[in-house]
Amino acid sequence: xxxxxxxxxxxxxxxxxxxxxxxxxxxxxxxxxxxxxxxxxxxxxxxxxxxxxxxxxxxxxxxxxxxxxxxxxxxxxxxxxxxxxxxxxxxxxxxxxxxxxxxxxxxxxxxxxxxxxxxxxxxxxxxxxxxxxxxxxxxxxxxxxxxxxxxxxxxxxxxxxxxxxxxxxxxxxxxxxxxxxxxxxxxxxxxxxxxxxxxxxxxxxxxxxxxxxxxxxxxxxxxxxxxxxxxxxxxxxxxxxxxxxxxxxxxxxxxxxxxxxxxxxxxxxxxxxxxxxxxxxxxx
Amino acid sequence: xxxxxxxxxxxxxxxxxxxxxxxxxxxxxxxxxxxxxxxxxxxxxxxxxxxxxxxxxxxxxxxxxxxxxxxxxxxxxxxxxxxxxxxxxxxxxxxxxxxxxxxxxxxxxxxxxxxxxxxxxxxxxxxxxxxxxxxxxxxxxxxxxxxxxxxxxxxxxxxxxxxxxxxxxxxxxxxxxxxxxxxxxxxxxxxxxxxxxxxxxxxxxxxxxxxxxxxxxxxxxxxxxxxxxxxxxxxxxxxxxxxxxxxxxxxxxxxxxxxxxxxxxxxxxxxxxxxxxxxxxxxx
Numbered sequence: 069x070x071x072x073x074x075x076x077x078x079x080x081x082x083x084x085x086x087x088x089x090x091x092x093x094x095x096x097x098x099x100x101x102x103x104x105x106x107x108x109x110x111x112x113x114x115x116x117x118x119x120x121x122x123x124x125x126x127x128x129x130x131x132x133x134x135x136x137x138x139x140x141x142x143x144x145x146x147x148x149x150x151x152x153x154x155x156x157x158x159x160x161x162x163x164x165x166x167x168x169x170x171x172x173x174x175x176x177x178x179x180x181x182x183x184x185x186x187x188x189x190x191x192x193x194x195x196x197x198x199x200x201x202x203x204x205x206x207x208x209x210x211x212x213x214x215x216x217x218x219x220x221x222x223x224x225x226x227x228x229x230x231x232x233x234x235x236x237x238x239x240x241x242x243x244x245x246x247x248x249x250x251x252x253x254x255x256x257x258x259x260x261x262x263x264x265x266x267x268x269x270x271x272x273x274x275x276x277x278x279x280x281x282x283x284x285x286x287x288x289x290x291x292x293x294x295x296x297x298x299x300x301x302x303x304x305x306x307x308x309x310x311x312x313x314x315x316x317x318x319x320x321x322x323x324x325x326x327x328x329x330x331x332x333x334x335x336x337x338x339x340x341x342x343x344x345x346x347x348x349x350x351x352x
Numbered sequence: 353x354x355x356x357x358x359x360x361x362x363x364x365x366x367x368x369x370x371x372x373x374x375x376x377x378x379x380x381x382x383x384x385x386x387x388x389x390x391x392x393x394x395x396x397x398x399x400x401x402x403x404x405x406x407x408x409x410x411x412x413x414x415x416x417x418x419x420x421x422x423x424x425x426x427x428x429x430x431x432x433x434x435x436x437x438x439x440x441x442x443x444x445x446x447x448x449x450x451x452x453x454x455x456x457x458x459x460x461x462x463x464x465x466x467x468x469x470x471x472x473x474x475x476x477x478x479x480x481x482x483x484x485x486x487x488x489x490x491x492x493x494x495x496x497x498x499x500x501x502x503x504x505x506x507x508x509x510x511x512x513x514x515x516x517x518x519x520x521x522x523x524x525x526x527x528x529x530x531x532x533x534x535x536x537x538x539x540x541x542x543x544x545x546x547x548x549x550x551x552x553x554x555x556x557x558x559x560x561x562x563x564x565x566x567x568x569x570x571x572x573x574x575x576x577x578x579x580x581x582x583x584x585x586x587x588x589x590x591x592x593x594x595x596x597x598x599x600x601x602x603x604x605x606x607x608x609x610x611x612x613x614x615x616x617x618x619x620x621x622x623x624x625x626x627x628x629x630x631x632x633x634x635x636x
Contacts, residue, residue: 075517086371087371087373172463172464172511172515173461173511174460174514175458175459175485176457176460176463177456177458178456178457178458179456180456195458198516201459201516202515202516202517205516205517205518205519206517208412208519227457231486232453232457232459232482232485232489233359233484234489235367235492261423
Protein backbone atom coordinates (compact mmCIF):
# COMPACT_ATOMS: atom_id res chain seq x y z
CA UNK A 69 0.00 0.00 0.00
CA UNK A 70 1.30 3.42 -0.97
CA UNK A 71 0.96 6.11 1.68
CA UNK A 72 0.69 9.49 0.00
CA UNK A 73 0.68 12.78 1.88
CA UNK A 74 1.43 15.23 -0.94
CA UNK A 75 -1.59 16.32 -2.95
CA UNK A 76 0.56 16.91 -6.03
CA UNK A 77 2.00 13.40 -5.76
CA UNK A 78 -1.48 11.96 -5.37
CA UNK A 79 -2.68 13.73 -8.51
CA UNK A 80 0.32 12.61 -10.56
CA UNK A 81 -0.11 9.03 -9.39
CA UNK A 82 -3.82 9.11 -10.26
CA UNK A 83 -3.15 10.52 -13.73
CA UNK A 84 -0.55 7.84 -14.41
CA UNK A 85 -2.94 5.11 -13.29
CA UNK A 86 -5.62 6.46 -15.64
CA UNK A 87 -3.16 6.60 -18.54
CA UNK A 88 -2.32 2.95 -17.85
CA UNK A 89 -6.00 2.13 -18.20
CA UNK A 90 -6.39 1.24 -14.54
CA UNK A 91 -9.75 1.83 -12.84
CA UNK A 92 -9.56 4.05 -9.78
CA UNK A 93 -11.93 3.76 -6.81
CA UNK A 94 -12.01 6.41 -4.10
CA UNK A 95 -13.25 5.92 -0.54
CA UNK A 96 -13.22 9.39 1.06
CA UNK A 97 -13.19 9.21 4.87
CA UNK A 98 -12.37 11.25 7.94
CA UNK A 99 -10.51 8.29 9.41
CA UNK A 100 -11.04 6.44 12.67
CA UNK A 101 -12.14 3.66 10.41
CA UNK A 102 -14.78 1.12 11.28
CA UNK A 103 -16.39 -1.80 9.47
CA UNK A 104 -18.64 0.60 7.55
CA UNK A 105 -15.61 2.18 5.89
CA UNK A 106 -14.00 -1.21 5.33
CA UNK A 107 -17.14 -2.46 3.59
CA UNK A 108 -16.58 0.36 1.08
CA UNK A 109 -13.02 -0.84 0.46
CA UNK A 110 -14.34 -4.37 -0.03
CA UNK A 111 -16.90 -3.09 -2.49
CA UNK A 112 -14.31 -1.03 -4.39
CA UNK A 113 -12.05 -4.06 -4.77
CA UNK A 114 -14.71 -5.79 -6.84
CA UNK A 115 -14.60 -3.23 -9.66
CA UNK A 116 -11.41 -1.14 -9.29
CA UNK A 117 -7.69 -1.76 -9.75
CA UNK A 118 -6.51 1.17 -7.67
CA UNK A 119 -8.28 1.58 -4.32
CA UNK A 120 -7.59 4.99 -2.80
CA UNK A 121 -8.75 5.51 0.77
CA UNK A 122 -8.44 9.14 1.80
CA UNK A 123 -8.31 10.19 5.42
CA UNK A 124 -8.83 13.87 6.06
CA UNK A 125 -10.71 15.40 8.96
CA UNK A 126 -12.18 18.24 6.97
CA UNK A 127 -12.42 21.44 9.02
CA UNK A 128 -14.86 23.22 6.67
CA UNK A 129 -17.65 20.74 7.37
CA UNK A 130 -17.54 21.45 11.12
CA UNK A 131 -19.12 24.55 12.63
CA UNK A 132 -17.03 26.40 15.24
CA UNK A 133 -19.10 24.87 18.06
CA UNK A 134 -18.74 21.33 16.76
CA UNK A 135 -16.31 18.50 17.44
CA UNK A 136 -13.52 19.16 14.91
CA UNK A 137 -10.78 19.40 17.55
CA UNK A 138 -11.83 16.29 19.45
CA UNK A 139 -12.89 14.21 16.43
CA UNK A 140 -11.22 10.83 17.03
CA UNK A 141 -7.97 10.23 15.16
CA UNK A 142 -5.73 7.15 15.04
CA UNK A 143 -3.69 7.13 11.87
CA UNK A 144 -1.56 4.17 12.86
CA UNK A 145 -4.57 1.93 13.45
CA UNK A 146 -6.27 3.29 10.30
CA UNK A 147 -3.19 2.52 8.23
CA UNK A 148 -3.21 -1.11 9.32
CA UNK A 149 -6.96 -1.41 8.72
CA UNK A 150 -6.62 0.07 5.22
CA UNK A 151 -3.74 -2.20 4.38
CA UNK A 152 -5.44 -5.36 5.57
CA UNK A 153 -8.72 -4.43 3.89
CA UNK A 154 -6.92 -4.18 0.56
CA UNK A 155 -6.66 -0.47 -0.07
CA UNK A 156 -3.75 0.13 -2.47
CA UNK A 157 -3.28 3.83 -1.67
CA UNK A 158 -3.79 5.70 1.60
CA UNK A 159 -4.04 9.43 0.93
CA UNK A 160 -3.61 11.55 4.07
CA UNK A 161 -3.17 15.16 3.01
CA UNK A 162 -2.26 17.89 5.49
CA UNK A 163 -4.75 20.55 6.42
CA UNK A 164 -2.49 23.39 5.23
CA UNK A 165 -2.14 21.77 1.82
CA UNK A 166 -5.89 21.28 1.38
CA UNK A 167 -6.73 24.72 2.76
CA UNK A 168 -3.67 26.95 2.33
CA UNK A 169 -3.71 30.56 3.53
CA UNK A 170 -6.11 32.57 1.41
CA UNK A 171 -8.17 29.56 0.37
CA UNK A 172 -11.53 30.90 -0.82
CA UNK A 173 -13.25 28.56 -3.33
CA UNK A 174 -16.37 26.62 -2.37
CA UNK A 175 -18.71 24.20 -4.09
CA UNK A 176 -22.24 24.41 -2.78
CA UNK A 177 -25.65 22.97 -3.49
CA UNK A 178 -28.70 25.13 -2.95
CA UNK A 179 -31.91 23.62 -1.60
CA UNK A 180 -31.11 20.11 -0.40
CA UNK A 181 -28.14 21.37 1.64
CA UNK A 182 -30.53 23.38 3.82
CA UNK A 183 -32.86 20.49 4.70
CA UNK A 184 -32.54 18.03 7.60
CA UNK A 185 -28.86 18.13 8.67
CA UNK A 186 -28.53 21.49 6.95
CA UNK A 187 -31.07 23.03 9.34
CA UNK A 188 -28.89 22.11 12.29
CA UNK A 189 -25.51 22.40 10.53
CA UNK A 190 -25.99 25.26 8.03
CA UNK A 191 -22.41 25.30 6.68
CA UNK A 192 -21.87 21.54 6.87
CA UNK A 193 -22.64 20.50 3.30
CA UNK A 194 -20.74 23.37 1.73
CA UNK A 195 -17.71 21.92 3.50
CA UNK A 196 -18.57 18.40 2.37
CA UNK A 197 -19.16 19.26 -1.27
CA UNK A 198 -16.02 21.40 -1.41
CA UNK A 199 -13.73 18.71 0.00
CA UNK A 200 -15.37 15.97 -2.04
CA UNK A 201 -14.92 17.98 -5.26
CA UNK A 202 -11.31 18.58 -4.34
CA UNK A 203 -10.67 14.92 -3.52
CA UNK A 204 -12.27 13.97 -6.84
CA UNK A 205 -9.90 16.32 -8.68
CA UNK A 206 -6.84 15.04 -6.80
CA UNK A 207 -7.58 11.32 -7.02
CA UNK A 208 -9.33 11.21 -10.42
CA UNK A 209 -11.55 8.25 -9.57
CA UNK A 210 -13.80 6.34 -11.95
CA UNK A 211 -15.96 5.37 -8.99
CA UNK A 212 -16.40 6.79 -5.52
CA UNK A 213 -17.91 4.92 -2.59
CA UNK A 214 -20.03 6.42 0.18
CA UNK A 215 -21.96 4.92 3.07
CA UNK A 216 -25.74 5.15 3.29
CA UNK A 217 -25.41 6.08 7.00
CA UNK A 218 -24.83 9.66 5.78
CA UNK A 219 -27.88 9.52 3.55
CA UNK A 220 -28.12 13.24 2.90
CA UNK A 221 -24.41 13.41 2.10
CA UNK A 222 -24.97 10.72 -0.54
CA UNK A 223 -27.80 12.71 -2.10
CA UNK A 224 -25.79 15.94 -2.05
CA UNK A 225 -22.69 14.30 -3.53
CA UNK A 226 -24.77 12.70 -6.30
CA UNK A 227 -26.20 16.15 -6.97
CA UNK A 228 -22.82 17.86 -7.48
CA UNK A 229 -21.71 14.98 -9.69
CA UNK A 230 -24.83 15.29 -11.82
CA UNK A 231 -24.91 19.10 -11.92
CA UNK A 232 -21.20 19.77 -12.51
CA UNK A 233 -20.82 16.61 -14.63
CA UNK A 234 -18.05 14.91 -12.73
CA UNK A 235 -17.23 11.82 -14.81
CA UNK A 236 -17.54 9.60 -11.73
CA UNK A 237 -19.95 6.86 -10.70
CA UNK A 238 -21.18 7.28 -7.13
CA UNK A 239 -21.79 3.99 -5.35
CA UNK A 240 -23.64 3.93 -2.06
CA UNK A 241 -23.13 0.98 0.27
CA UNK A 242 -25.60 -0.18 2.94
CA UNK A 243 -25.28 0.86 6.57
CA UNK A 244 -23.13 -1.47 8.63
CA UNK A 245 -24.46 -1.94 12.16
CA UNK A 246 -23.21 -3.22 15.47
CA UNK A 247 -24.79 -6.50 16.61
CA UNK A 248 -27.35 -4.57 18.64
CA UNK A 249 -28.33 -2.41 15.67
CA UNK A 250 -26.43 0.82 16.33
CA UNK A 251 -25.15 2.21 13.05
CA UNK A 252 -21.34 2.19 12.95
CA UNK A 253 -19.93 5.68 13.34
CA UNK A 254 -16.57 7.09 14.34
CA UNK A 255 -18.50 9.23 16.81
CA UNK A 256 -19.90 6.22 18.73
CA UNK A 257 -16.67 6.29 20.75
CA UNK A 258 -17.90 9.49 22.42
CA UNK A 259 -20.85 7.70 24.07
CA UNK A 260 -20.87 6.85 27.78
CA UNK A 261 -21.95 3.27 28.58
CA UNK A 262 -25.42 4.55 29.50
CA UNK A 263 -25.72 6.63 26.30
CA UNK A 264 -24.38 3.72 24.24
CA UNK A 265 -27.08 1.50 25.66
CA UNK A 266 -29.82 4.06 25.04
CA UNK A 267 -28.62 4.73 21.48
CA UNK A 268 -29.92 1.36 20.27
CA UNK A 269 -33.37 2.96 20.32
CA UNK A 270 -32.50 4.72 17.05
CA UNK A 271 -32.36 1.53 15.04
CA UNK A 272 -35.32 0.13 16.95
CA UNK A 273 -37.36 3.20 15.99
CA UNK A 274 -36.41 2.77 12.33
CA UNK A 275 -37.46 -0.87 12.43
CA UNK A 276 -40.74 0.22 13.98
CA UNK A 277 -41.21 2.62 11.04
CA UNK A 278 -40.62 -0.25 8.61
CA UNK A 279 -43.12 -2.42 10.50
CA UNK A 280 -45.77 0.27 10.54
CA UNK A 281 -45.38 0.92 6.82
CA UNK A 282 -45.37 -2.83 6.20
CA UNK A 283 -48.64 -3.22 8.06
CA UNK A 284 -50.36 -0.52 6.01
CA UNK A 285 -49.69 2.75 7.82
CA UNK A 286 -49.34 5.44 5.14
CA UNK A 287 -49.28 8.63 7.19
CA UNK A 288 -45.79 10.00 7.66
CA UNK A 289 -46.97 11.97 10.71
CA UNK A 290 -48.21 8.81 12.40
CA UNK A 291 -44.97 6.96 11.75
CA UNK A 292 -42.87 9.90 12.95
CA UNK A 293 -45.02 10.17 16.09
CA UNK A 294 -44.45 6.50 16.89
CA UNK A 295 -40.69 6.83 16.35
CA UNK A 296 -40.42 9.96 18.48
CA UNK A 297 -42.34 8.47 21.35
CA UNK A 298 -39.97 5.49 21.42
CA UNK A 299 -36.86 7.68 21.32
CA UNK A 300 -38.19 10.07 23.95
CA UNK A 301 -38.44 7.25 26.45
CA UNK A 302 -34.64 7.29 26.69
CA UNK A 303 -33.41 9.56 29.45
CA UNK A 304 -30.52 11.21 27.55
CA UNK A 305 -32.08 11.39 24.07
CA UNK A 306 -32.73 14.85 22.61
CA UNK A 307 -34.26 14.74 19.14
CA UNK A 308 -32.97 17.17 16.48
CA UNK A 309 -35.32 15.72 13.88
CA UNK A 310 -37.21 12.61 12.87
CA UNK A 311 -38.69 12.82 9.39
CA UNK A 312 -40.03 10.79 6.50
CA UNK A 313 -38.67 12.20 3.24
CA UNK A 314 -38.43 11.39 -0.45
CA UNK A 315 -35.24 9.34 -0.71
CA UNK A 316 -34.13 11.08 -3.90
CA UNK A 317 -35.04 14.71 -3.24
CA UNK A 318 -35.16 14.70 0.60
CA UNK A 319 -38.35 16.73 0.49
CA UNK A 320 -40.80 15.93 3.28
CA UNK A 321 -43.49 13.36 2.50
CA UNK A 322 -47.00 13.50 3.94
CA UNK A 323 -47.77 9.97 2.89
CA UNK A 324 -45.79 6.87 2.03
CA UNK A 325 -46.84 5.63 -1.36
CA UNK A 326 -46.01 2.88 -3.79
CA UNK A 327 -43.28 3.77 -6.23
CA UNK A 328 -41.91 6.69 -4.22
CA UNK A 329 -38.86 5.57 -2.27
CA UNK A 330 -39.21 6.99 1.22
CA UNK A 331 -36.50 7.45 3.77
CA UNK A 332 -36.97 7.63 7.53
CA UNK A 333 -34.17 9.88 8.78
CA UNK A 334 -33.25 11.03 12.25
CA UNK A 335 -30.68 12.95 14.23
CA UNK A 336 -30.65 12.53 17.98
CA UNK A 337 -28.27 13.81 20.62
CA UNK A 338 -27.16 11.73 23.58
CA UNK A 339 -25.31 14.12 25.86
CA UNK A 340 -22.68 15.87 23.71
CA UNK A 341 -22.85 13.20 21.01
CA UNK A 342 -25.02 13.70 17.97
CA UNK A 343 -25.96 10.55 16.04
CA UNK A 344 -27.72 10.16 12.71
CA UNK A 345 -29.35 7.10 11.21
CA UNK A 346 -31.88 6.24 8.53
CA UNK A 347 -33.77 3.46 6.79
CA UNK A 348 -35.39 3.09 3.41
CA UNK A 349 -39.13 2.50 3.72
CA UNK A 350 -40.60 0.59 0.81
CA UNK A 351 -44.22 -0.14 0.20
CA UNK A 352 -45.15 -3.13 -1.90
CA UNK B 353 -13.65 19.93 -37.17
CA UNK B 354 -16.06 17.96 -35.02
CA UNK B 355 -19.17 19.81 -33.95
CA UNK B 356 -20.41 18.42 -30.66
CA UNK B 357 -23.68 19.42 -29.02
CA UNK B 358 -24.15 16.61 -26.51
CA UNK B 359 -22.31 17.07 -23.23
CA UNK B 360 -22.04 13.31 -22.74
CA UNK B 361 -20.51 12.92 -26.19
CA UNK B 362 -18.05 15.73 -25.46
CA UNK B 363 -16.94 14.06 -22.25
CA UNK B 364 -16.51 10.65 -23.88
CA UNK B 365 -14.51 12.20 -26.72
CA UNK B 366 -12.29 14.06 -24.26
CA UNK B 367 -11.65 10.95 -22.18
CA UNK B 368 -10.72 8.98 -25.30
CA UNK B 369 -8.33 11.71 -26.42
CA UNK B 370 -6.63 11.68 -23.01
CA UNK B 371 -6.30 7.87 -23.08
CA UNK B 372 -4.64 8.22 -26.49
CA UNK B 373 -2.09 10.55 -24.90
CA UNK B 374 -3.33 13.57 -26.81
CA UNK B 375 -3.04 17.01 -25.22
CA UNK B 376 -6.34 18.88 -24.95
CA UNK B 377 -6.64 22.65 -25.07
CA UNK B 378 -9.90 24.40 -24.21
CA UNK B 379 -10.96 27.87 -25.33
CA UNK B 380 -14.20 28.64 -23.46
CA UNK B 381 -16.20 31.40 -25.17
CA UNK B 382 -19.68 32.87 -25.40
CA UNK B 383 -19.38 32.99 -29.16
CA UNK B 384 -19.68 35.93 -31.55
CA UNK B 385 -16.02 35.32 -32.04
CA UNK B 386 -13.48 38.03 -32.78
CA UNK B 387 -9.74 38.13 -33.25
CA UNK B 388 -9.22 38.00 -29.50
CA UNK B 389 -10.84 34.57 -29.36
CA UNK B 390 -9.02 33.43 -32.48
CA UNK B 391 -5.67 34.42 -30.96
CA UNK B 392 -6.47 31.93 -28.19
CA UNK B 393 -7.05 29.19 -30.77
CA UNK B 394 -3.73 30.13 -32.40
CA UNK B 395 -2.00 29.93 -29.05
CA UNK B 396 -3.61 26.57 -28.20
CA UNK B 397 -2.41 25.09 -31.51
CA UNK B 398 1.19 25.58 -30.44
CA UNK B 399 0.94 23.17 -27.49
CA UNK B 400 -2.20 21.06 -27.92
CA UNK B 401 -3.33 18.25 -30.22
CA UNK B 402 -7.04 18.64 -29.61
CA UNK B 403 -8.33 22.22 -29.69
CA UNK B 404 -11.81 22.48 -28.21
CA UNK B 405 -13.58 25.81 -28.64
CA UNK B 406 -16.75 25.95 -26.60
CA UNK B 407 -19.53 28.38 -27.38
CA UNK B 408 -22.13 28.81 -24.67
CA UNK B 409 -23.87 32.04 -23.70
CA UNK B 410 -23.98 31.26 -20.01
CA UNK B 411 -27.16 32.57 -18.39
CA UNK B 412 -25.89 32.34 -14.79
CA UNK B 413 -23.25 35.01 -15.34
CA UNK B 414 -25.85 37.57 -16.41
CA UNK B 415 -28.03 39.41 -13.90
CA UNK B 416 -31.75 39.68 -14.76
CA UNK B 417 -31.26 43.31 -15.88
CA UNK B 418 -28.31 42.50 -18.13
CA UNK B 419 -27.95 41.65 -21.80
CA UNK B 420 -28.36 37.86 -21.84
CA UNK B 421 -31.30 37.88 -24.25
CA UNK B 422 -29.74 40.31 -26.70
CA UNK B 423 -26.13 39.06 -26.40
CA UNK B 424 -24.98 38.73 -30.03
CA UNK B 425 -25.11 35.22 -31.51
CA UNK B 426 -24.04 33.97 -34.94
CA UNK B 427 -23.27 30.27 -34.78
CA UNK B 428 -22.84 29.87 -38.51
CA UNK B 429 -20.18 32.59 -38.71
CA UNK B 430 -18.54 31.30 -35.51
CA UNK B 431 -18.38 27.79 -36.93
CA UNK B 432 -16.49 29.00 -40.01
CA UNK B 433 -14.16 31.14 -37.89
CA UNK B 434 -13.38 28.21 -35.59
CA UNK B 435 -12.76 25.88 -38.48
CA UNK B 436 -10.47 28.25 -40.32
CA UNK B 437 -8.58 29.16 -37.15
CA UNK B 438 -7.76 25.49 -36.60
CA UNK B 439 -10.07 24.44 -33.81
CA UNK B 440 -10.55 20.66 -34.00
CA UNK B 441 -13.73 20.52 -31.90
CA UNK B 442 -16.55 23.03 -31.60
CA UNK B 443 -18.60 22.32 -28.47
CA UNK B 444 -21.98 24.05 -28.44
CA UNK B 445 -24.06 22.60 -25.63
CA UNK B 446 -27.71 23.50 -25.16
CA UNK B 447 -28.84 25.58 -22.22
CA UNK B 448 -31.19 22.88 -20.93
CA UNK B 449 -28.37 20.35 -20.91
CA UNK B 450 -25.98 22.61 -19.00
CA UNK B 451 -28.67 23.81 -16.60
CA UNK B 452 -31.44 21.18 -16.52
CA UNK B 453 -34.53 21.70 -14.36
CA UNK B 454 -33.55 21.57 -10.70
CA UNK B 455 -29.93 22.54 -11.33
CA UNK B 456 -28.56 23.80 -8.00
CA UNK B 457 -24.76 23.39 -7.74
CA UNK B 458 -22.47 26.41 -7.80
CA UNK B 459 -18.75 27.02 -7.58
CA UNK B 460 -17.90 30.34 -5.99
CA UNK B 461 -14.88 32.30 -4.87
CA UNK B 462 -15.17 34.53 -1.83
CA UNK B 463 -13.35 37.83 -1.72
CA UNK B 464 -12.01 38.56 -5.20
CA UNK B 465 -15.42 37.88 -6.75
CA UNK B 466 -16.84 40.88 -4.86
CA UNK B 467 -14.24 43.41 -6.03
CA UNK B 468 -14.34 45.57 -9.19
CA UNK B 469 -16.77 43.85 -11.58
CA UNK B 470 -18.26 42.01 -8.60
CA UNK B 471 -19.40 45.30 -7.05
CA UNK B 472 -21.47 46.05 -10.13
CA UNK B 473 -22.32 42.48 -11.07
CA UNK B 474 -22.66 40.66 -7.72
CA UNK B 475 -23.65 37.25 -9.11
CA UNK B 476 -21.47 37.41 -12.23
CA UNK B 477 -18.42 35.47 -11.09
CA UNK B 478 -20.42 32.73 -9.42
CA UNK B 479 -21.88 32.10 -12.87
CA UNK B 480 -18.45 32.25 -14.49
CA UNK B 481 -16.74 29.89 -12.05
CA UNK B 482 -19.63 27.45 -12.19
CA UNK B 483 -19.70 27.20 -15.97
CA UNK B 484 -15.91 27.13 -16.24
CA UNK B 485 -15.71 24.28 -13.70
CA UNK B 486 -18.38 22.43 -15.64
CA UNK B 487 -16.66 22.99 -18.99
CA UNK B 488 -13.41 21.77 -17.44
CA UNK B 489 -15.12 18.56 -16.30
CA UNK B 490 -16.77 17.99 -19.69
CA UNK B 491 -13.76 18.74 -21.91
CA UNK B 492 -10.96 17.47 -19.61
CA UNK B 493 -8.35 19.91 -20.90
CA UNK B 494 -4.64 19.92 -20.05
CA UNK B 495 -4.58 23.65 -20.79
CA UNK B 496 -7.27 26.30 -20.93
CA UNK B 497 -6.90 29.66 -22.64
CA UNK B 498 -8.40 32.95 -21.51
CA UNK B 499 -8.05 36.53 -22.71
CA UNK B 500 -6.51 39.22 -20.52
CA UNK B 501 -9.35 41.59 -21.54
CA UNK B 502 -11.39 39.93 -18.79
CA UNK B 503 -8.59 40.41 -16.27
CA UNK B 504 -10.63 39.67 -13.19
CA UNK B 505 -12.10 36.57 -14.80
CA UNK B 506 -8.55 35.32 -15.36
CA UNK B 507 -7.67 35.88 -11.69
CA UNK B 508 -10.86 34.22 -10.49
CA UNK B 509 -10.42 31.21 -12.80
CA UNK B 510 -6.80 30.78 -11.68
CA UNK B 511 -8.06 30.89 -8.11
CA UNK B 512 -10.59 28.05 -8.52
CA UNK B 513 -7.95 26.01 -10.35
CA UNK B 514 -5.47 26.53 -7.51
CA UNK B 515 -7.97 26.09 -4.67
CA UNK B 516 -9.89 23.08 -6.00
CA UNK B 517 -6.74 21.62 -7.63
CA UNK B 518 -7.99 21.29 -11.18
CA UNK B 519 -5.11 19.59 -13.02
CA UNK B 520 -5.18 22.26 -15.72
CA UNK B 521 -2.72 24.95 -16.81
CA UNK B 522 -4.39 28.32 -17.27
CA UNK B 523 -2.85 30.39 -20.05
CA UNK B 524 -3.73 34.05 -20.41
CA UNK B 525 -3.28 35.72 -23.80
CA UNK B 526 -2.77 39.46 -24.33
CA UNK B 527 -5.63 41.76 -25.24
CA UNK B 528 -6.26 42.05 -28.98
CA UNK B 529 -7.26 45.57 -30.01
CA UNK B 530 -8.82 47.27 -32.99
CA UNK B 531 -6.45 49.54 -34.94
CA UNK B 532 -7.64 52.55 -32.95
CA UNK B 533 -6.99 50.82 -29.64
CA UNK B 534 -10.47 49.66 -28.62
CA UNK B 535 -10.21 46.25 -26.99
CA UNK B 536 -11.98 43.60 -29.06
CA UNK B 537 -15.24 42.52 -27.46
CA UNK B 538 -18.38 40.82 -28.70
CA UNK B 539 -20.27 43.69 -27.09
CA UNK B 540 -18.62 46.36 -29.28
CA UNK B 541 -21.34 45.64 -31.83
CA UNK B 542 -23.82 47.34 -29.51
CA UNK B 543 -22.09 50.73 -29.86
CA UNK B 544 -23.58 53.51 -31.97
CA UNK B 545 -21.08 55.24 -34.30
CA UNK B 546 -20.79 58.12 -31.81
CA UNK B 547 -20.27 55.76 -28.85
CA UNK B 548 -17.80 53.68 -30.86
CA UNK B 549 -15.77 56.80 -31.55
CA UNK B 550 -15.85 57.92 -27.93
CA UNK B 551 -14.91 54.45 -26.65
CA UNK B 552 -11.35 54.82 -27.90
CA UNK B 553 -10.79 57.01 -24.84
CA UNK B 554 -10.59 53.85 -22.72
CA UNK B 555 -7.38 52.64 -24.30
CA UNK B 556 -6.07 56.19 -24.46
CA UNK B 557 -6.60 56.56 -20.70
CA UNK B 558 -4.77 53.29 -20.05
CA UNK B 559 -1.83 54.48 -22.18
CA UNK B 560 -1.86 57.72 -20.18
CA UNK B 561 -1.62 55.64 -16.98
CA UNK B 562 1.39 53.80 -18.40
CA UNK B 563 3.02 57.09 -19.38
CA UNK B 564 2.46 58.63 -15.96
CA UNK B 565 3.89 55.59 -14.20
CA UNK B 566 6.78 55.55 -16.67
CA UNK B 567 7.60 59.18 -15.91
CA UNK B 568 7.73 58.55 -12.17
CA UNK B 569 4.18 59.05 -10.88
CA UNK B 570 3.68 56.57 -8.03
CA UNK B 571 0.35 57.67 -6.59
CA UNK B 572 -2.53 55.47 -7.72
CA UNK B 573 -4.98 58.27 -6.87
CA UNK B 574 -3.18 60.72 -9.17
CA UNK B 575 -3.14 58.23 -12.05
CA UNK B 576 -6.80 57.37 -11.54
CA UNK B 577 -7.70 61.06 -11.44
CA UNK B 578 -5.92 61.68 -14.75
CA UNK B 579 -7.67 58.70 -16.37
CA UNK B 580 -11.08 59.69 -15.10
CA UNK B 581 -10.76 63.26 -16.29
CA UNK B 582 -9.92 62.03 -19.81
CA UNK B 583 -12.85 59.61 -19.88
CA UNK B 584 -15.30 62.15 -18.47
CA UNK B 585 -14.65 64.45 -21.41
CA UNK B 586 -16.64 62.04 -23.56
CA UNK B 587 -20.29 62.96 -23.72
CA UNK B 588 -21.75 59.45 -23.35
CA UNK B 589 -19.20 57.97 -20.95
CA UNK B 590 -20.41 56.95 -17.48
CA UNK B 591 -17.68 55.49 -15.30
CA UNK B 592 -18.48 52.42 -13.17
CA UNK B 593 -14.93 52.27 -11.87
CA UNK B 594 -11.34 53.15 -12.67
CA UNK B 595 -8.84 51.61 -10.28
CA UNK B 596 -5.21 50.65 -9.85
CA UNK B 597 -5.01 47.21 -8.23
CA UNK B 598 -2.53 44.46 -7.46
CA UNK B 599 -2.54 42.33 -10.62
CA UNK B 600 -2.48 39.06 -8.66
CA UNK B 601 -4.86 39.76 -5.79
CA UNK B 602 -6.95 42.61 -7.30
CA UNK B 603 -6.70 44.49 -4.00
CA UNK B 604 -6.52 48.27 -4.38
CA UNK B 605 -3.05 49.81 -4.44
CA UNK B 606 -2.23 53.22 -2.97
CA UNK B 607 1.11 53.35 -4.69
CA UNK B 608 2.71 51.73 -7.69
CA UNK B 609 5.94 50.11 -6.64
CA UNK B 610 8.76 48.10 -8.12
CA UNK B 611 8.17 44.37 -7.99
CA UNK B 612 4.43 44.59 -7.45
CA UNK B 613 2.62 44.04 -10.74
CA UNK B 614 -0.08 46.68 -10.92
CA UNK B 615 -3.14 46.64 -13.13
CA UNK B 616 -5.11 49.67 -14.26
CA UNK B 617 -8.68 48.42 -14.66
CA UNK B 618 -11.82 50.18 -15.75
CA UNK B 619 -15.47 49.69 -16.59
CA UNK B 620 -17.29 52.44 -18.44
CA UNK B 621 -20.77 52.57 -19.88
CA UNK B 622 -21.52 54.21 -23.22
CA UNK B 623 -25.29 54.32 -23.43
CA UNK B 624 -26.57 50.81 -22.75
CA UNK B 625 -23.18 49.26 -23.50
CA UNK B 626 -20.78 48.47 -20.69
CA UNK B 627 -17.13 48.06 -21.69
CA UNK B 628 -14.17 46.87 -19.64
CA UNK B 629 -10.47 47.24 -20.35
CA UNK B 630 -7.18 47.07 -18.48
CA UNK B 631 -3.43 47.40 -18.76
CA UNK B 632 -0.53 46.08 -16.74
CA UNK B 633 1.51 48.92 -15.25
CA UNK B 634 5.12 48.00 -14.64
CA UNK B 635 7.72 50.13 -12.92
CA UNK B 636 11.38 49.57 -13.74
